Amino acid sequence: MSSITSNLNATPNKSGAVTFDAERALALACETLHAEAEAIQSLKLRLAGEGSASFAQAMALLMNCHGRVVVSGMGKSGHIARKMAATFASTGTPAMFVHPGEAAHGDLGMITPQDVVIAISYSGESSELAAIIPTIKRLGTRLIAMTGNASSSLAGWADVHLDVKVDKEACPLNLAPTTSTTATLALGDALAVSMLDARGFGEEDFARSHPGGALGRRLLTHVRDVMRTGEAIPQVTPDTRLTTALLEITKKGLAMTAIVDHDQRVLGVFTDGDLRRLMEKVQDFSQVIIADVMHKNPRTVRAEQLAVEAVELMETHRINQLLVADDSGKLVGALHIHDLTRAKVI
Structure with a gap:
């Protein structure tokens, strides 16, 4: 230590506030x-x-x-x-x-x-x-x-x-x-x-010791824990008119809908972004069939994957929604980036 070994000599001034040598x-x-x-x-x-x-x-x-x-x-x-x-x-x-x-x-x-x-x-x-x-x-x-x-x-x-x-x-x-x-x-x-x-x-062991922390949520939360299921999944068949598909999108509030066949296998997806781009080309939607304007073979995740993997997929491809499918391609859930935010995975 140098010569600074004495007290700071802090003393109250007339107003009662304590003054000291900041330097x-x-x-x-x-x-x-x-x-x-x-x-x-x-x-x-x-x-x-x-x-x-x-x-x-x-x-x-x-x-x-x-x-x-x-x-x-x-x-x-x-x-x-x-x-x-x-x-x-x-x-x-x-x-x-x-x-x-x-x-x-x-x-x-x-x-x-x-x-x-x-x-x-x-x-x-x-x-x-x-x-x-x-x-x-x-x-x-x-x-x-x-x-x-x-x-x-x-x-x-x-x-x-x-x-x-x-x-x-x-x-x-x-x-x-x-x-x-x-x-x-x-x-x-x-x-x-x-x-x-x-x-x-390792990281997974640490997460199990800290389930309430950010790392715990990232490493222990799976897609199945946060995805929408059942009636909450927006879905239509490929022969559905676009106007009806838009009602499904609005009703389910995920800004997209899945297009599935009669065996529930995922054929495509249609999002709000697709709608905006379509509006530049088509004026009358009444006769448009969803199969003609959907994105075929969309990206999906599996329910057993970590939720953080879904985040990485969304960030990589700059998308806000994902469909959840099983190994046979059947639709089992839907995921929006807001679901991941609410679960504090992001």
Whole structure:
């Protein structure tokens, strides 16, 4: 850190509003980010060198865990532990957070011999963790410690110690956990991402863990989930007059109609766009037969396809509607881009 280590001296002015030195605040913010970035870079170099064996051992314990990964820590380390457990759980590694204080009063029953515990304490001397570690060890539960002190009690008890030591905190007083918690969180993410890759966890797995998110909707929603069916499908036979087909288009509100044979096989489609183009050539529609003006062999999708595939087809061919047909070409549904928007696939 440079000379900007004092308080910002924020003081209220006569109106009661707090004033501060914006330039000083910005400089301190930049120094904080620089200090934390340097700490992560230093952690990276250490991990690639002397820390590589410990990281590999930690990965081996996690990969062979037949229970859950239990992450624990007090104070700011506890907040990091909660996030780490959430990241593991959402990326394919069953995990949970256990508060060490609550563990000493009954929550230790959540931990089994099949679990792996990740205990986080920068000093490595957290009294709350120290109170529960002996019981965890007696269970035979494997222990990974993340500390900034390789000579600490917690590091000594652990099966694997991961060093998250930093040169100094970004806090001007070098007291508040800042750089150290950032480094610990980054190493936790590194473990989770490495586990994700080792387990072959893919996009579809992620979607199943996040069904309420955008990716979940994109990867779990199928055409059958959003398509119109039954009486809602606009359809006419090829011998239908255009005027009657237009009434079907208007009634069903999809700005198009399918043309099908008597076995419900798709023969063609006629859209509002086709109507506008036809109006430039034909004045009297009363004698026009739909088979003479329809688009033959239109693009279709299958009901079991992902809805996002229908979106891609629409975007590629610049169309707003699609017919849904089965493998034999029979009409089973209809889809408008608005259906996909309402389902939040787009």
